[in-house]
Amino acid sequence: MTSDVWLPIPAGEIDGLPDPAGSGLNYRFWDGGPDFPADPADCVFYAVPYMKGMEVAVRPLSAMTSVRVVQTLSAGIDHVEPGVGSLPPGVRLCNAQGVHEASTAELTLALILASLRGFPGFVHGQDKEEWRAGFYPALADKSVLIVGYGSIGAAIEDRLVPFECARVARVARSARASERGEVHALTDLPALLPQADVVILSTPLTESTKGLVNAGFLxxxxxxxxxxxxxxxxxxxxxxxLAELGSGRLTAALDVTDPEPLPPGHPLWHAPGVLISPHVGGSTSAFMPRAKRLLAGQVTRFAAGDPVRNVVLTTE
Structure with a gap:
């Protein structure tokens, strides 16, 4: 039996990986194609292909009888969780904390500013050669609520600081203190939502957050x-x-949708007051260098017998 490491980026393109001769690791490249690069039973470290969907992510898991670490290149692990039950005990599932915070926070601010300041209307106006002057909402003096205050939520708040918001409130699964102030529990949302001019969702998708933003929330x-x-x-x-957008009471800026990708003809495309980007929060020039550093560091720790980082859960 060999000790294979499956990587979605060719090993030759990742600086800092342990030398196969000294580590006993064999690097296999798999980016989600139809054929596996080797026997999944020989894989001890599986780095999940990025943005290839749940079917690809979980496809080899049931056959990975020797795997010890499953590493995603995304902040969320919801696309891998359906296959976790087939893994042997003691497997550590790790996310990509440190890879996506900056890019996702950048896009969040871009979506907020574009929506408030009317950029979609300006683009349509430019297409029609119309000068759409006027007064538009500013982010300054607005009250902002961040729902999901992990590393991405904190990065978003860091970037909100120069915009002179009147208030930033934070919500996570459970209450705690942070460097910037109190973090409220999800149960506090009914009291916080009516005060917020901008509500940012940066929470992981879990059983407790699926459908969190329902008719009552809105x-x-x-x-x-x-x-x-x-x-x-x-x-x-x-x-x-859609009901709230149709009434004109709320507006929305969405980098993610349900369904996704949003199919042609879906009413969300042309709903009033909505700005849609195609799930590009982490898809920037910053991704690849950070992803490579994460993989090199995690594989190096694994080879040395040191604890890997970003462990979200360990199978039982």
């Missing part, structure tokens, strides 16, 4: 508020959101 939001989703599409009930 009804608690103040008139004219902006909903920004950089989390996962199923965190939001699409039909409930």
């Amino acid at each position: 009804a608690e939001m103040k008139d004219g508020a902006l909903l920004v989703n950089v989390a996962r599409g199923p965190v939001v009930d699409t039909e409930a959101l």
